[in-house]
Amino acid sequence: MGSADFILVINLLVAGLLAAAFAAIAVHDVGRVSARWLAFGYLLGMAYFAIEFSIPAFADARLPVVMAFAVFLGATIAFNGGLAHKYGVTPPWAPMLVFLAVASAAVYLVQDLPRYSLTRMLAYQLPYAAMQCTALGIVLSSRQRLDHLLMLVLAASALQFASKPFIAGALGGWGANPQSYVQTGYALVSQSLGTVFGLALALLALAILVRDVLAEAMSKSETDTLSRLLNRGGFERHAELALRDAVRRGVPVALVIADLDHFKRINDSYGHACGDRVIETFAGLLREAAAEHHVAGRIGGEEFAIILPGTNLAAARLFAEGARSAFGGLPIEGLPADHRCSASFGVAELATDEDFPDLLRRADEALYAAKNAGRDCVRVSLGTARRQFPAAVSGRG
Incomplete structure (x- = not known):
């Protein structure tokens, strides 16, 4: 051979x-x-x-x-x-x-x-x-x-x-x-x-x-099956990357956290299938509202978060207000026609020398302020030095 x-x-x-x-x-x-x-x-x-x-x-x-x-x-x-x-x-x-x-x-x-x-x-x-x-x-x-x-x-x-x-x-x-x-x-x-x-x-x-x-x-x-958004682990990984990139480029970055109001009551009154459709509807709204460079995830049972690179606090608040208003007007299959679903929002902008856990904590505090203010509203965290949560422009809060 x-x-x-x-x-x-x-x-x-x-x-x-x-x-x-x-x-x-x-x-x-x-x-x-x-x-x-x-x-x-x-x-x-x-x-x-x-x-x-x-x-x-x-x-x-x-x-x-x-x-x-x-x-x-x-x-x-x-x-x-x-x-x-x-x-x-x-x-x-x-x-x-x-x-x-x-x-x-x-x-x-x-x-x-x-x-x-x-x-x-x-x-x-x-x-x-x-x-x-x-x-x-x-x-x-x-x-x-x-x-x-x-x-x-x-x-x-x-x-x-x-x-x-x-x-x-x-x-x-x-x-x-x-x-x-x-x-x-x-x-x-x-x-x-x-x-x-x-x-x-x-x-x-x-x-x-x-x-x-x-x-x-x-x-x-890293994907949540029901919402088709990132799950908590996937969201945190991608959010960390987005924050590092924003800091490297010197652009602002904000975090919006949302929690569906009275979600347990919906499950108890109309069944878990209706509750799932509420989650799917809100997740679909986030996907449509988010830009390609945004990072959205379902980080809890009825809790959602979205990172907005290149967005300052004022713009992030407008984003949250728009999502809040749009969600309230969406019909959801299985719920009575006059039933209006709502969500509460907390917003924070990344501060100097702050990392993702700090940003997440401040946005979460703002969300709890929105819940305590009567729900269906937006609250913002004004910075790391002082925790102020002014009333929303619109909503029941």
């Missing part, structure tokens, strides 16, 4: 391991379509290496050569489909499959050209380069955060496919016939390059998928 044969066997085994890895992700998360396509792509990669390894056994290698080309090009198409699903782009299946058919026919036809014809070599390699460029375009056109290292490797991989005909010429060609290909120096270089770029792309795609799986698992662990 020559060096190129040995690399082919290694590539076959590596493709199998990668197919198994992507399949494991697909089994773990059945909704992750990208992993299924990537697993299929590396299964096709295994088939390609098996065909390449068997070519010397054929007297007429035209069909095995074309089959190997088509299978490997199909593997790159499946890889592109996986990337498209991962990055939220509609996979261009029809153009890619038409391209597969046309390119395979072209490779079949150029088999009659001289073995060292540049046209023949380009017909074999350029379609691979085109599919790598397609993958690059998929990542670039996505609306998600771009993975720049993946883009760089895709561009380099496309370049190495386009340069292979010239590498073959520099190394004395790719054999007098398909059967002798694996004995050439070019075969060793070509298979080695394929191993490096194929493995790099696979590991990057695998790392990106694993990163996404872990991020989603963390997000689920």
Whole structure:
């Protein structure tokens, strides 16, 4: 067994391991379509290496050569489909499959050209380069955060496919016939390059998928199922990050805490299903009112909090007043038409040399002041030196 044969066997085994890895992700998360396509792509990669390894056994290698080309090009198409699903782009299946058919026919036809014809070599390699460029375009056109290292490797991989005909010429060609290909120096270089770029792309795609799986698992662990806001642990973690970022940028940051009024009475009088709908309604109101950079969470049974980076005390109070007024006018299924739900609010702005627990404590004190003032109102904490809770502009307090 020559060096190129040995690399082919290694590539076959590596493709199998990668197919198994992507399949494991697909089994773990059945909704992750990208992993299924990537697993299929590396299964096709295994088939390609098996065909390449068997070519010397054929007297007429035209069909095995074309089959190997088509299978490997199909593997790159499946890889592109996986990337498209991962990055939220509609996979261009029809153009890619038409391209597969046309390119395979072209490779079949150029088999009659001289073995060292540049046209023949380009017909074999350029379609691979085109599919790598397609993958690059998929990542670039996505609306998600771009993975720049993946883009760089895709561009380099496309370049190495386009340069292979010239590498073959520099190394004395790719054999007098398909059967002798694996004995050439070019075969060793070509298979080695394929191993490096194929493995790099696979590991990057695998790392990106694993990163996404872990991020989603963390997000689920930090999300309250009923309200679909952050739970207390998730809110505190994200709030700490938001506060540090606001301090770093030198912008104000405020915290609003809300507590649904007479919530136990609602549960006792109308049932827990109605109570759940009240929580869902208020959480939906917060989600609609919050900007993308705000951090909202359900931090207790009927208690909510929202961090407002870039917002001072006056603006945060207006936010709370708006939420209070809007919530009071929302109809809630299961409750009498004349039943008006309300919430009390406490507001505080981060002071110099204050941390998140201090801010949370002051906002909580303001909330209790609102409760003591008769509920359905907003109270603010004016600072760390003195605790003053002026009457709200509106509300029953």
